[in-house]
Amino acid sequence: MASTDKPAARVDVAIIGAGLSGSCIARQLSAYEIDTVLLEKECDVSMGVSRANSGIVHGGFHHNLKYLKSKLEIRGNLMYDRLQRELDFPFKRCGILVVALNEEEMKHIDHLYTQGLENGAIGIEMCSRERMFELEPKLNSDCVGGLHAPGGGVLEPYRFVFSVIESAQKNGVEVLTNFAVERAERSNGHYRIHAADGRTVEARYVVNAAGLFADSVSRIFGAEEFKVTPRKGEYYLLDRATEAGPQRVLFPVPTKVSKGMLVIPTVEGTVLIGPTAEEIEDKEDLSTNAEQLGQILDQARKMVPKVSQTDVITAFSGLRPAVGDGDFYIDISKKAPNFIQVAGIQSPGLTAAPAIGEYVKDLLKKAGCKLSEKADWDPFISKLPRIRDLSPYEADELVSDNPGYANVVCRCEKISEAEIVEAIRRGHTTLDVVKYFTRAGMGRCQAGFCSYKVFKLLMRETGMSYKDIRKRGAGTEVLQDAL
């Protein structure tokens, strides 16, 4: 990710953490006449919690309205259609089904339905067995009924973050990557924020959207003491050719601790199953484990018997940052002045993210930050062509200007050279982020065929040496020597 090195910038608001919350806050603030900087410790944006989760825009029935997260979920859900028009990210309101496999579970459906009605979830309906099979013929024949929430949907969280950040940058927000906040001091109404590499930023207001590390950031600023507990969720990704792909997101009936393991038709056509839920200690432990993975297939098959292990193309895990009672912790700090806490953003954090942006903007206003609207705020970003979305005739039109659109680099996901070059020119120069941005390498061969082509494009476009090609940050170099 492109990042400026200039030191000691003085801004109105510094947001720490370029994940879903941080980026939505940044874009919200980009509409006002203030200087905003977004600080990210990783080499690119959306590398933490926002990178690996279920990618679901929730249906508004899982949580009681007494929770802040529930209010923000409802509000956030409604904001997505407009955001999609403005920001060009793949999003589909495919709807959600909660599947009851026995009469006992059906009682719980009743509760979810009532809760959804109270929350104002649009279009929510109780479903008979027959209605469930009409909506989803691939369900297990044990299904006795369920709940349908047509307002739920799917998107790719990192792609959403890339778009939101691009929009924020277009409207003046500065993004500093590899900026790991190490310490901060306050004088003359400003925080001076120091990065591990010596860079500093001064800001009047600080927003702590540091995800898993929000507790340490809070401590650095002398704000509230709390603990972020990582909850690991492991997933399997299935080939788009699987016969197990449902039309809608399938949830089991939730338990007290989690929403359970889902079968998700991703917006890009693959199928995601999971997540598991396991409290762990290490905030960097993204490993997968045989026992956990073993549960996923079993659980998914309870809803869709056609889920097959031969369709698995990869496994991964993501961490959810749980704080306290499980609700979001978004508030003006009572200890550190002009410091806003945005912590504990676990599910439904993706759904709520746009609403979190608004909510935090209001908190900043409440804290005294003067916000006057920009006359020239442009909510739109330019649409990037993707050959997989085009007919051959439409694609041919692009080729006369840029032959790179006719060079298919990733055969599994149909991604052209031009799309990869565009990602690299936007500063995404690691293999993982090129993958997240373009989908090259996300398909069934898992980059077996296109890796070396992406290596070459990275070297050609940036002039980097083969030794600097990395999967993620430092230490993840992929080639060690040359003949």
Add this chain to the structure above:
Amino acid sequence: MKELHYDVLIIGAGAGGLAAAVEVSKHDTSCALVERESHLGGILVQCIHNGFGLEEFKEELTGPEFADRQVQQVLASNVDVYTDTTVTQLDADGDLKEAYCFSPAYGVLKITAHAVILAMGCRERNRGNIRTPGTRPAGVYTAGLAQRLVNIEGYIPGKDVVIVGSGDIGLIMARRMTWVGAKVHAVIEIQPYPSGLTRNIVQCLNDFDIPLYLSHVVSRIEGKDRIEKVRVCPLANGIPDEDNSFDIPCDTLLLSVGLVPENELSKEAGVQINPQTNGALVDATMMTSVDGVFSCGNVLHVHDLADWVAEEARRTGRYAVAYLRDERPKRQIRIKAGANVRYINPTMLDPDNPDKLYFRSLIVKNQAKLHLKLDHNPVKEVKISHVQPSEMLHVKVKPKDVASWNIMKDSVLEVSVE
């Protein structure tokens, strides 16, 4: 959009596509050969080791030499070659098949043809396919990708290597990595027997004292940024015995865990797939369930030898030309995989023009026998000195065999190994 028309379109210019193209061109037939890479020869070009060509060219060649000979034949023919060209869509319902091809040189091309030969080859199974748990660090490669990086690009992925899978690609890469200065610490094989040729065990592992762990799996990958070690776990009666697992430090893990025919384009064109092979179901003329669409080589079923791919493809080219001339079999009977046979290809036999059948055994056995039964009556028996699942076998059904058979309309030929 540029539009071109040919009698035959061949998709993929590896050992199969090249052989098919040469054959098609011999019959006064126009032919387009479309290849997504910049070079012809497919994966052969990165297989710089010897061991190719003994059947096809009667001498031992390296992969590039094998490809070179095929390429010279194609270049000397009337075949039109399109490199850097990827077929993204194949509409094959009608008499005239339409392929949309992406090519930086021509833009999007529409190639129409009366017959199409699918020769796209296969892809490697990867970590996700074998569901190895652990972290997701840099340094985990499929063996074929590593082979490409080393042999064609000249890059060395890492210096301390563990290889999963004792198939020939894994074994060949063990030697290759050693010869570029890396230390190969182990080859881990899930089966109780090696999957590759014995000669490769000798010259790729034994020559360098590389240990081969049979009946073992890599049960975990560790290392946050770069892979640091793998946990290797013995199998006791097929079940991982974690108590006796041990770690091998490494900075590179190469996976040689099988190949899958790459039939996504075929499926989109409506071609029926045989779940046993992941390749198309073909009749006696190598024609798929879609009229005028043929399949051969590793996209049909994974072969052990490029020589056999070329042989099968040549037949396929001949059948495609016959199809254009409306020369179709008068009758075909079904071939069934019987006892101890995993699959057989093709799945139909033309009694008036019997041909070679490729098959794989489900069992390991010395001094085995192949039985052919027509409607339960033994009609042919062949001795085979050794069978094992990882070695493809073949039998040639001859016209004189068939002459004495009592063939009915719904006769079934069963192939079994005992």
Add this chain to the structure above:
Amino acid sequence: MSRQEPIQEMICISCPLGCHLSLYKNDKDELSVTGNKCARGIVYAEEEFYAPKRIVTCTCRAESRILPRLPVRTNASLPKEHINDLIKAAYAMTVKPPVACGQVLIEDFKGTGVNLIASMSLGDGH
């Protein structure tokens, strides 16, 4: 002879059969072989016992836009003790197109009579 312990056991690599060979020596220091299914096994065993040899395949640098490495091989089996030196020599070498498949790049390596040859053609256009 049946009671005698073999002096060496090996697997024949002459063809894919992979016969397990046992080597014995008699009082006159003459070699005998069992386990071979054909005559090539005897030749292989004698060679492998007295002077093991291998075909070597590797690459050398090519001044080419398309293929940065040219695949090369020995035209015959090379005594094992020379393999590492040959590989080093190949890696140190750069070839300029055009190169014909089979073209000799190193002749009579270290007096072994074995040549290093190009195993692919690189045309002018490459």
